[in-house]
Amino acid sequence: MKSVVMRDIGGPDCLVVQDVPKPKPSLGEVLVKVTATGICYHDLLDRAGKLHGPQAGSILGHEVAGEVVELGQQVSGLQIGQPVVLFHRMFCNQCQYCLRGRQDLCRNSGILGSNRPGGYGEYVCVPSRNVIPVPANILPEAAALAVCPIGTSVRAVVTVANVHPGDTVLITGASGGLGLHQIQVAKSRGARVIGITSSASKEEIIRSVGADEVVISTDLKFSAEVWRLTGKQGVQAVLENVVSSTFGESLRCLAPNGIAVVLGNTEMKKVELDPGLVISRRLRIEGSGNPTLQDVQRALHLISSGQVKPIIDRIVPFSCAAEAHSILEQRGVSGRIVMKGWREH
Template sequence: CEFCQRGDDVLCTRMKLMGEHVDGTFAQWLSVPVENLFPMPAHLDFVQAAALGVNYLTAWRMLFTRAQLKPWETVLVFGVGGGVSLAAMQLAASIGARVIVTSREDDKLQRALALGAHEAINGRTEEVARRVMALTDGRGVDVVVENVGEAVWASAMKSLVRGGRLVTCGATSGDQPPADLKRIFIRQLQIIGSTSGNAAEFRELLAYVERHGITPVIDSVYPLAAIHEALDRLESGSRMGKVGLALQPSG
C-alpha cells in the first residue's frame, strides 16, 4: 500500500500483529519473514529484549516521532505502572527531559522515582492538573503521554502548557471523553494519535537502547507451564512492568 511504499508500514491498511490478528508467540518456534528479525541488544536477556518490540517501540514513536519531545522539555506520563508508560518514562528521562509520572499506588510511584522519574503524583489522593501546575510554577507540561483515555482526559488537557502536545495510544477507561474544543483551539493544543512503530524506528530504538544501556522493567517471569499464573499476574493491578514467559526451544 502507499504507506508501506513510503516506509511507514505501521500505517499499512493490511497490517496484522501476532497475538492479535494471527496466532501469537507463546511457542518455542515461530516462522516469520527475515525482514522482521532484528539483532537484540547484547546486554539484555530474551524476556527483556522481547519487551522492546511492543512497549518501547510504541513509546519511542509517541515521544520522538509524533510528539517530537526535546531534552529541555517537561513530559507528564500517566499510569506509570503500565508497560508503555514505564518505557516512555525511561526514554524521556534518558534524553534529559523532566519527567512527571502519575499512578494511583504509592509503591509504584516510589519505584518510578528510583528508575528516573523526577516527580510523582498520586492520582487517587491528588488532583493531577493542579499538582502539575504547582510543580511547573503555573506553566504546565510540554508533552502528555497517556493511554488511559476517558478517566484522565480532562486532567491531561488541563496539564498542558499553551501550544502543548498530548499523544495517546490507548483508551482503557473509555474512548469518548469530552472533546473540550474551546481549550484545544484557544490554547492551540495538539492532540496526536500513535500506535506501535515502523521498522526504521525499531532499528533506531535498538541502537539507542544498546548505546545507553537501557533495560526494560520486568515485573515477573514464568515458565510456559505456568501460563495461567502468568496471565493472572498480568491482570492484577499490583504488577509493574512486563510479565514474561521463559521459553526453551524444543528438541
C-alpha cells in the first residue's frame, strides 16, 4: 500500500511516499481503508522529534476517517463497508480510568500515528474498540475532525469548563484548528465568545464561525480590552490554546471562580504564575486534552445536526503531506488541512 513515511526525524522534507506492506488485522482488530486524514499540529511536533514518539520509518496521522474493509477474529458490532472515525488514543479498557469512562487518562496506551502506524497511508489497523461508526450525513473530510479537534473542543468546553448559557468564554489562538471549533461548541452551549488573535487578517473567519467579539492584539496584551468588553466583570472560562505568550493575560481576564482550561503548549515553554491573582479571585486551572468516547459521540451529534461545521482550510492529496506540513508550520492555515486521495508527485 502507499504511505507517507517519516524517513527520519526533522523537517517537512522528511516525509516521503513509499510502498509498505498492507497491515493484517489480528485478534480483536479492524482493518480500515483510509478515506481522509487531518493534519494536526501534534503531527509536526512528532515529526520534529519533540514528543519522543515516532522514529524513522513511522507513519504519522491520528485524525482518521475511513471505511471498514476487514474484521479480525472476535470482532462484533461493525460491518464491512461501514464509514467510521478512529478514536486516536489507544486504551486498555481494563484499568480504573477506562472503567470510569476516562479513556483519555489510560496509562497503558499510546497515540495512533505516534506509537503505532497511523493514517498517512491507504490502510490502518486498530483495535475494534477504537472504531466509531459515523452518521451517514457526515462526509469523510468532516468525520476526520470529529475526534481531534472537535472532540477535543467538546472535552474542553462541555466537560471540563462546563460552559452554561450566558457565560462568556475567551479563546486564545481563535483562528487555529482548535479555536475555530471551540467557538462553535461554546456557541452551541449558549455562551458569548471573545476570540483573541494577533492577526487582523484572521478576524473575518473568527467572526464567521460565531465569535461575538474579536480582539486583535499584536503584542498579546489583551486583558484590558477584554475587561472593557465584559463591563469589568471578566469571563467565566478561558480556553488557552497558546499559553506560552498569553497565559498571564488570560488569567487576568477571568472573573472570580473562573476557569482556565489549558490545551496548548505550542512553544514548549514554562510560564509564570501570579499566585496572588489565583488566590484572590479563586481561579481554577485545569488541563484538557484527548476526548473520551462520550465526548466523541457528542461531537458527532453536533456535526450531524449542523451545530458545528468542521473548518477545513484546504484538501490536498496524501502525496502533498510534506508541503502541507510546511504550510502549517508557517502558520498559513485557518482550520485544518485534510488529506484525501493519492496522485503521482
